[in-house]
Amino acid sequence: MRTPTKIEELDLYVWEGKADIVERVARCMASFDVDVIRADDIAISPERTATRPSLAIISVSAIDSGALALRDWRALGMPVVWVGAAPRDHDPTMYPTEYSHILPADFTAAELRGMIVKLVQQVRAHSAQTLSPTTLVANSESMQALLREVDTFADCDTSVLVGGETGVGKERIAQLLHEKHSRYGAGPFVAVNCGAIPDGLFESLFFGHAKGSFTGAVLAHKGYFEQADGGTLFLDEIGDLPLYQQVKLLRVLEDNAVTRIGSTTPSKLDFRLVAATNKNLPQLVKEGAFRADLYYRLAVIELRIPSLEERGAVDKIAIFKAFIASVVGAERLAVLPDLPYWLAEAVADTYFPGNVRELRNLAERIGVTVRQVGAWDAARLHRLVALARSSQPVPAENATEVLVDRSKWDMAERGRVLAALEANGWRRQDSAQYLGISRKVLWEKMRKYQIFDEEPEIRESE
Ligand SMILES: Nc1ncnc2c1ncn2[C@@H]1O[C@H](COP(=O)(O)OP(=O)(O)OP(=O)(O)O)[C@@H](O)[C@H]1O
Ligand SMILES: [Mg+2]
Known part of the structure; x- marks a missing residue:
């Protein structure tokens, strides 16, 4: 994980209320690799922005015009720093206090940086629930x-x-x-x-x-x-x-x-x-x-490594769920009903030529929507699944290419298994050792490639 005291690679969205706030924020952050993005319209919806900001800095005088969009930002769990005195007419139910922070209008660079470092720490701790790079979902x-x-x-x-x-x-x-x-x-x-x-x-x-x-x-x-x-x-x-x-x-x-x-x-x-x-x-x-x-x-x-198709629905759904949880967050997910049946089925029925990486993209897009809306919004999620399916470049020729590739691989592996068996007088224990695999894996491979010996030992299941 990145060190939280560094605040590089951050987008800060700053909404104007008083004309000079953006310039002052930009000056204070000049020594950091931080993008300060000026957003003139506080009502802009998160879906319409190219990147998801890490933090919004909003002048209290702009609150009124953006109440609806703030609800979306809140759903994303994005902290907000209100610049000004105690926010005027601030409805405390509108923004959760743990994400709501106040900076005096005459803030100093040290105050601003101190606050950002603290908030970034909080946000990263929250998103640390994302799958760690070596987490491996393998249920199949x-x-x-x-x-x-x-x-x-x-x-x-x-x-x-x-x-x-x-x-x-x-x-x-x-x-x-x-x-x-x-x-x-x-x-x-x-x-x-x-x-x-x-x-x-x-x-x-x-x-x-x-x-x-x-x-x-x-x-x-x-x-x-x-x-x-x-x-x-x-x-x-x-x-x-x-x-x-x-x-x-x-x-x-x-x-x-x-x-x-x-x-x-x-x-x-x-x-x-x-x-x-x-x-x-x-x-x-x-x-x-x-x-x-x-x-x-x-x-x-x-x-x-088997392809996602070979692993089947069990892995597709487990991986899908894991990535959704990493985007939505365990706490938020806990208050929602379970993954809808139709969605699990749609994922299981979709062919992902790009395997886990492609499934992950879909899961993350769905996760962001669920997080935003705070529900399994069937209409929007249907659209995302349909989009993922339609953008797959698998017309007939590509599909056969994939199959041909796999069958080439299989032929090579079948040859190796057969050679190992022959070299070891068809003794399964020795052949498995020779191949560096377990007896069970050898048996699975023999079954898959329809390799049978006359000996009954090989035909019976273990
Ligand atoms: N079993 C798994 N559980 C969770 N995440 C996974 C799993 N397998 C792969 N991933 C994720 O899927 C993505 C692709 O994985 P990875 O880069 O290891 O694939 P690859 O086979 O090396 O791909 P390429 O052939 O393109 O190099 C990564 O984001 C990885 O974190
Ligand atoms: Mg790779």
Whole structure:
């Protein structure tokens, strides 16, 4: 969480009553990275503003003209600072006192900043109920099976390759692997997007450089490998790493050491490697776009995160509810009736090609509306769901593309399972161990891919 004493990245909305208030607020906040937005019309509704302000500063003389809009602001839980003497005709029921604050008309910069810091602290404490970055909602059977796999691998040092469609939570799982690991969990988690490394910068970014090694290298600089020492190096979008960079990566992984540019002494490294991609790496290997040796080095353990469709309604609804709660807030939600049945059903019936990320967007939009209105307003929520469905770019061709991709992945996995069984004389315990998965997961995969042996052991359920 950001430190509450800093007040950067804030929008302050200031409503004029007395002409000079906006200018004075802006002057007082000049040394902070705060946007002071002047709103001439206090009656403006929150829906019509592009960003949701963190705080409103309103001159008491403007109260009358904005009573209705204030109700919307109140629903958003936004604090208001009334500038002036005790607010004239202030109806105490109109704005909850915990969000209502008074600043004298001749406020000083110190008074204004002090108050803002205090309020920002309150607002952030309130919104801290949002899901923490590593909260993972996983109620479905397939996600539970995945989490059991994660548990099994958590305390070993081997590299893990995380696969799955876009937005399924690959980075989340990578963080979970990091945190659960007793030895590396206390160290740093360094995430690198391999699809966005500018040409010619790979060495400098990954290996770092010694002081004075080239013009402009005024200070020594640690590369990603060294930064991740003692922790986890997360190589995201690994399938997008160009071939010539793959060679360099492989060399470091094999030597477990890195030499900074301009230095001759290699430093030994100890980190856990987790890589992720939504591409089919075995396919890329076949096409010559990905080095086989690097693939084997990365995919010692392979985890595939099921898509939201595979997880089914149980996860869709649980994730949806979690994000709604994080936006609306537990207290406000507690006074509302349960999630309406029709809404849960509509979410369960919607296909989200962007997986959790897309579901999250919808949940947040719905959450904001519920928070504003203070009710499950069927008409407005229907519109939001319909909008989410209509904006999905899934005409027939795209849909088949997704299916084809998945079936390619499945074919590759089926092949691996079959090979493991054959290599281990079809003994399930040994084959599961060989694949680094549990017997139950192996059994599930055999059932899914319709792999059967003559032996009755394999056919019976466990
Ligand atoms: N099981 C989950 N519970 C709660 N939130 C989740 C879960 N899975 C993913 N998220 C959230 O969904 C969003 C997408 O997750 P993440 O970035 O980990 O996906 P990804 O697979 O790495 O996506 P991409 O392929 O686009 O890189 C994030 O906001 C993440 O916090
Ligand atoms: Mg990602």
